Amino acid sequence: MSETTEQPGDLHTVVIRFAGDSGDGMQLTGDRFTLSSAVFGNDLASMPDYPAEIRAPAGTMAGVSAFQIHISDHDILTPGDSPNVLVAMNPAALRANVGDADPGSTLIVNIDAFDERSLAKAGYGSNPLTDGSLVAYTVYEVPMTSMTLEAAKPSGARSRDAERSKNFFALGLLSWMYTRPTDVTLRWIEQRFGSKPMVAEANTLAFKAGYNFGETAELFGAPSQVQPTAFKPGTYTNITGNAALAWGLIAAAQLAELPLFLASYPITPASDILHELSKYKNFGVRTMQAEDEIAAAGAALGAAFGGHLGVTTTSGPGMDLKAETIGLAVSLELPLVIIDVQRAGPSTGLPTKTEQSDLLMAMYGRHGEAPLPIVAAKTPGHCFEAAIEAARLAVKYRTPVILLSDASLANGAEPWRLPQLADLPDISVPFAMRPNGTAPDGSPEFLPYLRDPATLARPWAVPGTPGLEHRIGGLEKADGTGAISYDPANHELMVRSRAAKVAGIAGDIPPVEVDDPSGAADVLLLGWGSTYGSIAAAAERLRRRGRPAAHVHLTHLNPWPSNFGEVVKRYAKVLVPEMNLGHLCSMVRAEFLVDARPISKVQGQRFLYSELEAAVVALTEGI
Amino acid sequence: MTDIDVPLTTKKDWSSDQEVRWCPGCGDYSILTAVQMLMPELGVRRENTVFISGIGCSSRFPYYMNSYGLHGIHGRALPLATGLAVARPDLDVWVVTGDGDGLSIGGNHLIHALRRNVNITVLLFNNQIYGLTKGQYSPTSELGKVTKSTPFGSVDHPFNPVSLALGAEATFVARTHDLDRKHMMETIRRAHDHKGAAFVEIYQNCNVFNDGAFEQVTSREARPQMLIPLVHGRPVRFGADGEKCVTVDRQGRALIADVADVGEDAILVHDEQRDEPGLAFMLSRLARGPYEPTPVGVFRAVERPDYGSLVSQQMLDARQRQGPGDLATLLSGGTTWQV
Numbered sequence: 016m017s018e019t020t021e022q023p024g025d026l027h028t029v030v031i032r033f034a035g036d037s038g039d040g041m042q043l044t045g046d047r048f049t050l051s052s053a054v055f056g057n058d059l060a061s062m063p064d065y066p067a068e069i070r071a072p073a074g075t076m077a078g079v080s081a082f083q084i085h086i087s088d089h090d091i092l093t094p095g096d097s098p099n100v101l102v103a104m105n106p107a108a109l110r111a112n113v114g115d116a117d118p119g120s121t122l123i124v125n126i127d128a129f130d131e132r133s134l135a136k137a138g139y140g141s142n143p144l145t146d147g148s149l150v151a152y153t154v155y156e157v158p159m160t161s162m163t164l165e166a167a168k169p170s171g172a173r174s175r176d177a178e179r180s181k182n183f184f185a186l187g188l189l190s191w192m193y194t195r196p197t198d199v200t201l202r203w204i205e206q207r208f209g210s211k212p213m214v215a216e217a218n219t220l221a222f223k224a225g226y227n228f229g230e231t232a233e234l235f236g237a238p239s240q241v242q243p244t245a246f247k248p249g250t251y252t253n254i255t256g257n258a259a260l261a262w263g264l265i266a267a268a269q270l271a272e273l274p275l276f277l278a279s280y281p282i283t284p285a286s287d288i289l290h291e292l293s294k295y296k297n298f299g300v301r302t303m304q305a306e307d308e309i310a311a312a313g314a315a316l317g318a319a320f321g322g323h324l325g326v327t328t329t330s331g332p333g334m335d336l337k338a339e340t341i342g343l344a345v346s347l348e349l350p351l352v353i354i355d356v357q358r359a360g361p362s363t364g365l366p367t368k369t370e371q372s373d374l375l376m377a378m379y380g381r382h383g384e385a386p387l388p389i390v391a392a393k394t395p396g397h398c399f400e401a402a403i404e405a406a407r408l409a410v411k412y413r414t415p416v417i418l419l420s421d422a423s424l425a426n427g428a429e430p431w432r433l434p435q436l437a438d439l440p441d442i443s444v445p446f447a448m449r450p451n452g453t454a455p456d457g458s459p460e461f462l463p464y465l466r467d468p469a470t471l472a473r474p475w476a477v478p479g480t481p482g483l484e485h486r487i488g489g490l491e492k493a494d495g496t497g498a499i500s501y502d503p504a505n506h507e508l509m510v511r512s513r514a515a516k517v518a519g520i521a522g523d524i525p526p527v528e529v530d531d532p533s534g535a536a537d538v539l540l541l542g543w544g545s546t547y548g549s550i551a552a553a554a555e556r557l558r559r560r561g562r563p564a565a566h567v568h569l570t571h572l573n574p575w576p577s578n579f580g581e582v583v584k585r586y587a588k589v590l591v592p593e594m595n596l597g598h599l600c601s602m603v604r605a606e607f608l609v610d611a612r613p614i615s616k617v618q619g620q621r622f623l624y625s626e627l628e629a630a631v632v633a634l635t636e637g638i
Numbered sequence: 639m640t641d642i643d644v645p646l647t648t649k650k651d652w653s654s655d656q657e658v659r660w661c662p663g664c665g666d667y668s669i670l671t672a673v674q675m676l677m678p679e680l681g682v683r684r685e686n687t688v689f690i691s692g693i694g695c696s697s698r699f700p701y702y703m704n705s706y707g708l709h710g711i712h713g714r715a716l717p718l719a720t721g722l723a724v725a726r727p728d729l730d731v732w733v734v735t736g737d738g739d740g741l742s743i744g745g746n747h748l749i750h751a752l753r754r755n756v757n758i759t760v761l762l763f764n765n766q767i768y769g770l771t772k773g774q775y776s777p778t779s780e781l782g783k784v785t786k787s788t789p790f791g792s793v794d795h796p797f798n799p800v801s802l803a804l805g806a807e808a809t810f811v812a813r814t815h816d817l818d819r820k821h822m823m824e825t826i827r828r829a830h831d832h833k834g835a836a837f838v839e840i841y842q843n844c845n846v847f848n849d850g851a852f853e854q855v856t857s858r859e860a861r862p863q864m865l866i867p868l869v870h871g872r873p874v875r876f877g878a879d880g881e882k883c884v885t886v887d888r889q890g891r892a893l894i895a896d897v898a899d900v901g902e903d904a905i906l907v908h909d910e911q912r913d914e915p916g917l918a919f920m921l922s923r924l925a926r927g928p929y930e931p932t933p934v935g936v937f938r939a940v941e942r943p944d945y946g947s948l949v950s951q952q953m954l955d956a957r958q959r960q961g962p963g964d965l966a967t968l969l970s971g972g973t974t975w976q977v
Contacts, residue, residue, distance in 0.1 A: 246977040251976075252969070252972050252974045254972075262969060269965055276725050278717075297953070297957045298963030299963070303720075307746060309714060317722035317723075318726075319721075321725040322725075343714075347708075478729050479685055480685060486708070487707070489710065
């Protein structure tokens with residue numbers, strides 16, 4: 016990685032990974048380092064990597080929890096490929112992560128945890144610190160546990176409790192190494208542990224001890240600077256994808272002038288959206304933890320019938336269960352937002368790991384002709400916009416909309432510029448208030464399936480509106496009246512009308528933007544969702560190597576923007592990196608008859624930009 | 639909901655223009671008539687009334703009511719109704735379901751809607767058979783039932799819907815049958831007026847696939863001996879001259895006895911408001927099936943805050959405590975910094 020070979024003291028960018036046992040507080044350590052870096056003004060991207068088991072046996076490989084953060088003085092796109100600095104709190108953490116660190120990088124290990132028993136638990140036959148296997152790395156052995164215990168003594172905490180502060184020692188040490196501001200962390204400790212003064216004191220002492228250790232031990236040379244990034248002016252906060260989705264839904268409900276109704280069943284990695292929204296009852300948000308995934312979808316749809324913005328959030332297994340209700344929403348033509356925070360499948364798969372393998376299910380995973388719009392978020396911050404867009408399409412076209420996120424967006428974080436609320440779109444639509452037709456006897460009549468000629472949406476008449484009483488259901492309906500109809504020609508008309516309504520959305524979304532600065536690229540890198548950063552970074556690196564590459568990243572996956580076909584046909588080579596075996600790739604091939612090729616990765620991990628770069632080079636030899 | 643300005647309506651106002659398509663002679667007709675006759679008496683508005691159903695013969699019901707209606711998917715009427723009732727506490731939400739829809743594919747939703755005490759009225763038409771799919775046994779079919787899918791007789795033990803609802807701690811549980819319009823109207827009226835989840839099992843004859851399933855208890859001739867009317871605060875007696883009764887023996891078991899044998903003082907006095915559901919449950923177990931003396935009427939009617947009201951109350955409390963939500967404040971509520 017060329018950026019990281021700079022002289023110490025003047026880094027442009029650094030990737031740090033904290034790794035330890037699930038009980039070691041690595042996620043918290045990473046979060047705190049992230050926040051102090053954000054406040055310092057670095058651009059950053061972070062990525063937690065934790066096991067599905069809440070507490071796997073301590074000290075084992077299965078129980079290793081890690082958090083990677085990429086900080087930079089310029090705009091960065093990914094949480095980084097390989098760590099430049101790996102903090103390993105025990106042998107298992109070292110063994111699970113050292114393979115990702117390039118030779119020459121720095122390892123900081125908690126030497127106190129490298130006893131024979133822990134080495135054996137991690138599966139080490141010999142001690143890697145002494146057997147020469149780490150010779151390619153700069154290794155710092157720091158007695159973190161014992162120094163934490165010593166430092167925390169004045170707090171009066173028992174040693175078993177004080178030992179738990181060792182993550183703050185590591186945080187203090189790294190804060191010194193990268194000149195992070197300390198006040199942000201110290202203030203946070205005070206707030207977070209205010210009710211437990213002894214814990215607060217132990218954490219503070221451990222943090223300071225780590226920081227001072229860096230300064231006095233002379234092991235580490237001079238601290239390194241990663242200067243603040245030149246950000247677009249504004250107010251920033253650090254945001255995860257799940258929080259951005261929750262906030263985006265609240266914003267969407269306000270912009271739509273509808274009460275928000277969220278019904279969900281707990282599932283990793285989507286539960287945080289339910290948790291977050293449950294806090295905001297004063298916004299008029301109703302949240303319901305349903306008895307199952309099916310009930311969650313049904314309750315959201317029932318609320319939508321009543322004129323609320325109905326939303327259900329889930330992950331892959333829940334999508335399987337909701338499919339029938341989504342089909343009902345297609346048939347009822349009512350708004351419904353379904354958020355799928357994708358994880359690795361099939362079945363239970365890898366519940367905490369990321370994948371993009373639900374696209375074809377979102378597209379086709381219902382019986383009958385049941386098209387619906389699909390929107391995908393590309394970064395944690397973009398989840399906010401994507402939620403508003405999904406809601407906009409749902410209420411305007413009276414249709415279920417699937418919003419695809421994934422585990423890496425859900426838990427990944429980035430600095431996010433707060434939007435100017437006045438700039439957000441008005442997405443409100445009127446309810447039907449009066450009859451829209453005339454009965455044969457001349458009296459006014461309400462036709463629940465009389466379509467708006469522009470959008471093809473049917474009227475949204477909510478119970479409580481006098482004179483518009485009507486019945487809807489999953490049986491095929493007669494065009495206009497909505498009465499049950501088995502008429503063959505009517506069924507075809509309705510199937511085609513529903514399809515045309517969704518297809519017509521192409522004219523109501525922005526055209527795709529092509530990132531091709533030189534305009535000379537023959538190769539198009541086509542992506543969607545959370546691969547945005549990796550693909551953009553890979554494209555940039557290819558360009559720097561004199562191999563122009565264009566990048567198109569789709570937010571709308573159904574329908575596609577109206578210029579999309581023309582764009583993909585323009586390039587000699589279309590490569591589609593996806594964390595699946597080629598979902599978008601096959602859709603593009605089928606639709607446009609272009610020879611698009613997949614670049615696939617299904618390891619529960621995002622693409623490294625170096626991997627993508629190499630794959631693109633290999634696939635474009637000779638052009 | 640007392641709304642003194644509710645326009646007067648007739649049965650006709652509540653009948654939609656859709657042709658009713660149940661088989662001629664189906665028990666569903668008499669239930670539909672009872673409900674359409676009852677609606678004008680309830681003092682409710684058509685526009686505030688919503689009938690929601692799943693799939694099955696009974697689930698066609700909403701199409702025939704001139705109110706708002708939603709014909710959903712199999713087993714899922716209750717989630718749809720729950721969402722609507724919680725979102726819109728101003729509405730009168732009814733669920734029409736059957737023994738297949740409500741107890742088989744939708745059984746999970748039924749117990750959860752009842753335990754939550756969602757403010758809805760659930761009418762479960764029990765005909766002990768799958769009608770729409772043309773005659774398979776249902777979760778309420780008697781053991782040994784010979785149907786297309788069980789040519790050698792069914793081997794699974796049936797649910798007793800009233801026992802199930804009581805087990806889920808429903809706050810209102812009743813049973814009625816399709817041959818007694820007056821009793822149906824009275825029972826459904828009570829269910830409608832109950833705040834919270836009200837569950838009514840309606841014995842309904844499927845004259846095509848399970849004709850006469852309830853005849854032994856519901857026919858005009860059988861009723862005096864075979865139906866045990868439950869009336870709150872009254873001794874539980876039945877028989878042409880009230881000569882039979884329900885009594886509780888020294889082991890705490892509910893039994894059917896002759897009044898002459900046990901004496902007036904030993905007759906159980908029905909208390910539908912008893913918080914503890916055990917006695918109501920015992921009454922629900924008196925008959926092993928609709929061929930033994932069977933209690934009808936209201937088994938249980940107790941007060942407990944309904945789910946939607948509790949949800950609304952939390953929102954009101956939050957608003958009072960924190961003021962109405964402000965989006966700008968929310969977005970800048972974490973650690974922020976200026977560039």
